[in-house]
Amino acid sequence: MRRGPTAGHHAGTRQQSRPRNLSGSRNRPNYLAGIGVLLWLCLVALPLYVMLGATVQTRPDYSAGGPLSFPENFTFSNYTQDFSNGFGRYFLNTIVVTTSVVVIVLLLVPPLAFSIVRNRGRATGRVFRLFLLGLAIPAQAVIVPMFYVISTAGLYDNLIGVILPTAAFCLPVCALILTGTMRDIADELFEAMAIDGATTRRVFFQLVVPLSRSGLATIVVFSALQAWNGFLFPLVLTQSEETKVLTLGLYNFQTQYGINIPGLLAAVVLSTLPVLLVYLFARRALVQGLMGVGGK
Template identity: 35%
Template sequence: MTLFANRLGAKPFRPGIFLLGLVWLAVTTLPFVFVVATSFKSQEETYSNAVWSLPSHLDFGNYLEVLHGGFFTYLENSVFVVGISVVLVVIFSAMAAYVFARLHFRFGKTLFALVVAGMIVPLHAALVPIYLLIRNIGLYDTKFALIGPYVALSLPISIFILTEFMRQIPHELDEAAQLDGCGPFRIFWKIYFPLSTPGLATVAIYNSIALWNEFIFAYVLTSTPAHRTLPLALWDFQGQYASNIPAMLCVVTLTSLPLILVYAFGQERIIKGMMAGSLKG
């Protein structure tokens, strides 16, 4: 059977890998199934029945309660903050990556190393200075309080990805553009930026997923529901002595759906962008 498969150009069946794949599928899928199933339960059923039991009937009351509450305000804030942050990250990281990848200048490698080193800085180490800065400039508890920190914390890995991607673009394009009288900015905007579309898509998708789920900065830099993002919507269903577990998991389900759709359609671009520069052909 293996010889026949090799002659046809197909990969031989490996039961061990197939079994590991099924185990990994179960590990990654069952938590989401649990969240969705519990979101359709009432509070009484959640506490009286087994944890993994399916709901006796689909109770849409939790979803109606969430949607009629402040969910859309949180959603609007998340779309606003994440959208602007991702656009700024893509533009700034693309310009910086072009400089590091194509323009040779003194201490360029050292500066690039310092930028990449920002990837290993713990986010919590910068929390207090950022909080004090945001309060001093008068942006605390506004939608704009999160954009600056989000952009700054997303730039190191974005610059790293795009720099490795732009290094693969042929140098002959630079020479041809220079012969036509193009300067560095025009070369970047007319050649490198369009040719880096796969890398830009990777950066946009990766940062959208990361910032959509960000909690700690949103919690520290905002204080009222009018300016908070979706990860903080869970606090609306948590009291001092009890929590509405089904409603909270309903919020988790609604919050996760956009990320699942984005990653389902963009996972190939993310993988290719992450692997850019690792292989030379």
């Protein structure tokens, strides 16, 4: 008498229906990972709490309660005092420097990367490798000759004297990123446009630029961060209050009698808001652009 297939079939179905992970064991809650995430969240949230809590306290309340004290009397006077102390001028100067650097990078890097990708001769490769040597040169190593060049050109204590070297040090990294992005464009697309009779300019604007949006977003965010957080060039190449940027303006909260910590942290919060907004809107394109650095 033969055994019916029904029992064995149902038994096998019950065994296969049990959820298992790649290692073959059942899915179980990972309590250790949860504890690690909570600890990491505390480490990240504590500095944010200290910074934001201090900005809504008066200086005497902060001195009496300490950095971990909960603000009892909320006030926004620290933010208003920042603008009365010249924060608006520093903010505007920083926006001018950042916008100018981003515009210079967008005007120079895309044509440069396109010529490197499409011209595959030895001379182009050598020029590109020579151009990338700028990655190995720190700004601190050339600050003295940079000061001499800027002073000789009559650009000392001028925002243009800060914009040009900042953009120059952004070019190698941005060229590397955008070159890797453009190398991911299939050659068949270039061949199709060549058969269609498209000029080089049309190929660049109608094919390369739309398909390189992730790389373009990456170099925009990178150059904007470099210009916004720049400290060395504004410190050495500017002097007057009219040309100060945010990174130098924070020094105004330090006097011979102490540091206005609530006012300083309020200025830090205001200075990080534009960068945070840029990152929130461009984070997906930023990740995609960084993944394409290596090219094919």
